[in-house]
Amino acid sequence: MEKNGDKVLIVDDATFNIRIVTKILKDAGYDIYTANSGVKAILEVKKNKVDLILLDVMMPELDGYQVNKLLKKNKDTKDIPIIFLTARDDSFSLVKAFEEGAVDYVTKPFNENELLSRIKTHLELERTRKKLKESNLTKDKFFSIIGHDLKNPIGAIRGLANELVQNIDELDKHEIKDFSNRILRNSDKVCQLLEGILEWARVQSDKIEYKPTILNLREVVNKSVKLLSLNARKKNISMIVLIQDNVEVYADFNMLNTVIRNLIYNAIKFTYENGKILITVYMEENCCKISVKDTGIGIKKENMKKLFGIDSNFTTRGTENEEGTGLGLILCKEFVERNGGSIFIDSEYGNGSCFSFTVPKYRVNKNEG
Structure with missing residues (x-):
């Protein structure tokens, strides 16, 4: 059996x-x-x-x-x-x-059949109970994000736009530019929040298909590094990629890209000015272990287990007061596991963090060619 x-x-x-x-x-x-x-x-x-x-x-x-x-x-x-x-x-x-x-x-x-039937019934009921509990936690998370994380920047945009409309004739060029920049920053924040919420919603409703392909790991990492280079330059953070050119993995590109992007973004967010981020890969027998290590603020031991829990609602601000929804790492865990890997944290408060995850190596089929 x-x-x-x-x-x-x-x-x-x-x-x-x-x-x-x-x-x-x-x-x-x-x-x-x-x-x-x-x-x-x-x-x-x-x-x-x-x-x-x-x-x-x-x-x-x-x-x-x-x-x-x-x-x-x-x-x-x-x-x-x-x-x-x-x-x-x-x-x-x-x-x-x-x-x-x-x-x-x-x-x-x-009776043997009766015993097996009762066990099966109650295990199925327990699975249903857990799914309902998780569904409620998901719903609560949505309401929390909509009620707090989205409300604040939208309120700021409305207030700034109203101030601009009411006082446009009295404001000089520099003041108008300042108002416009603040509106733009808050608009970017709303867009980022909505993108995260929609991506997470698609995961929860199983609308994201798993389409693994052969991927060059260095190329995928470099895309995220290039995308986030401006964020790093603003804080004078150096990003170092130590991955060989020929490392190939078998994974879904969109999922892998999202995981790497989120981990690098978080590393920048929680690293002080003039810090360093190191991205490496360690080759294991059946998989590659990718690590994103920073010289940032680190994570308290009691908070580590909260990072991937939908029920914890745990978020912290970055070194320059950057905000987040707490969805990024939850998405990372979902996507890593869908690709058959695991995600790990090694951190010491005050001495930086290292987020690592595994992804299957591409193996050449001996019957090919």
Whole structure:
């Protein structure tokens, strides 16, 4: 049976029962973890992130109800669906199980098909719950951006334009130029925000197709470096690209380009004047690891895990008060993973950051040519 990737923890003090349930679930393609006591069950859940727990009610030391109560109190384990395994079928025991937060129960001796059916149902329900939660977080993120990040520059444009219209006859040439430049800066900010929002919206609705091709990595990086060179020159930041001319990767150009552009833009944003940005590649067996390292302000350890989370709403201003939506790195993670890679951060607050990601190497098919 092909593995389905779902992880199930079986908790029962009877070794015979664990053996039977393990065989049934392994044959059905589940990854199995086991514990023969309530205490061991708590330790196992801390050690391994499981998707569902089959929990025996009657056990020494900690019974199933107590184990369930402890898991529900912990924010990291409270949402794991728990199905009680019980020899009891009296209404009091069943009501108590549901009151304690269990999603279902199976009475012993159980029917194999019934057990598999209940497990499958609750795993699907949990997946649906997670998707709904993520959908709500996405919606909240949109409202946050529209309500705050877009409102501010649009309000500034309106105020500046109104001031210009009302006082055009009293303003001299330099004042008019100043107003016009401020309107232009805020207009650029709105355009950048809208571009990010629309790109992210297309990702969420699966409207961006994954079209991998053979790409020369140095050429892709150089496009972003050239595009952002003016931003770097304004802060007198030097950008150094140490990538050989012949490095080829197999990836979607638009996605790879977006990732590199965002990482370089962020590096410029968080680097002080006269700083340095180094872009390198490390060749691994099946992939290339691309790194963008800066001499900027760095990231506090407690903030690192917030960078890619849609629920964190975490944004910071750059060294010259540059603003952002917090969408850039979320998009980077999405695009890197769609290309079969991973993204990493190495940073020390006050000593710069290094953002790295992997992308598949282009491999020549021996049957070609």
